Amino acid sequence: MILHPEYQVMAQKEIDSVVGDQRLPEFEDRESLPLVECIVQETLRWRSGVPLGIPHSVRKDDLYRGMLIPKGSLVFANITGMSLDESVYSDAACFYLERFLSKPAGRGEPYFNNTVFGFGRRICTGQYVAENTLWVAIASILASCKIINTVDEYGNIIVPDTTFTEGLGRILFRTIDDLYL
Ligand code: HEM
Numbered sequence: 001m002i003l004h005p006e007y008q009v010m011a012q013k014e015i016d017s018v019v020g021d022q023r024l025p026e027f028e029d030r031e032s033l034p035l036v037e038c039i040v041q042e043t044l045r046w047r048s049g050v051p052l053g054i055p056h057s058v059r060k061d062d063l064y065r066g067m068l069i070p071k072g073s074l075v076f077a078n079i080t081g082m083s084l085d086e087s088v089y090s091d092a093a094c095f096y097l098e099r100f101l102s103k104p105a106g107r108g109e110p111y112f113n114n115t116v117f118g119f120g121r122r123i124c125t126g127q128y129v130a131e132n133t134l135w136v137a138i139a140s141i142l143a144s145c146k147i148i149n150t151v152d153e154y155g156n157i158i159v160p161d162t163t164f165t166e167g168l169g170r171i172l173f174r175t176i177d178d179l180y181l
Pocket residue numbers: 048049050053054116117118119120121122123124125126127129130131
């Protein structure tokens with residue numbers, strides 16, 4: 001919201017007109033708050049929380065599009081590769097809420113929430129807790145706060161750094177390294 005103050009203003013206007021200022025947003029309001037929904041969905045897409053998924057081990061030889069994946073291989077789902085896929089999301093690197101709105105106002109691009117939580121039998125068991133918590137937190141903060149930059153000790157405005165850093169992926173790689181290699 002600091003990087004896109006115009007979206008903060010738009011979403012707060014939406015909340016004010018639907019919810020008013022006498023209560024906080026509730027789940028019943030969700031369908032009536034399309035811009036807040038777009039903020040949740042674009043946040044999940046633009047900086048997916050688990051960028052390479054959780055690695056899986058192949059239990060038997062597998063053939064995928066003519067390529068052999070030998071038993072014991074580690075397989076990572078490149079979730080960020082999918083969320084930033086230009087053939088699905090134009091200007092994929094940009095945080096752009098209108099991509100999800102229907103045409104002609106928006107681009108009609110699909111939500112990413114069916115992919116950001118993984119796939120198949122091992123899909124994230126916390127997906128509904130996570131998505132609903134994200135929604136209610138974002139909606140409540142927007143309803144009650146104005147998010148602005150802070151300054152450092154010299155009075156310079158601090159601009160949030162949104163680049164990916166090493167985290168869970170590195171820990172997983174190290175653990176796998178120690179265990180198997
Ligand atoms: C935005 C927040 C979250 C994201 C993006 C996320 C994403 C993921 C992804 C990509 C996986 C791997 C799925 C796969 O291997 O195909 C996963 C697994 C898992 N997640 Fe989440 N997750 C989130 C929040 C949560 C929360 C809040 C909980 C618990 C309340 C949770 C519990 C789990 C568990 C237990 C697994 C392992 C499932 C298994 O291996 O059977 N996650 N998550």
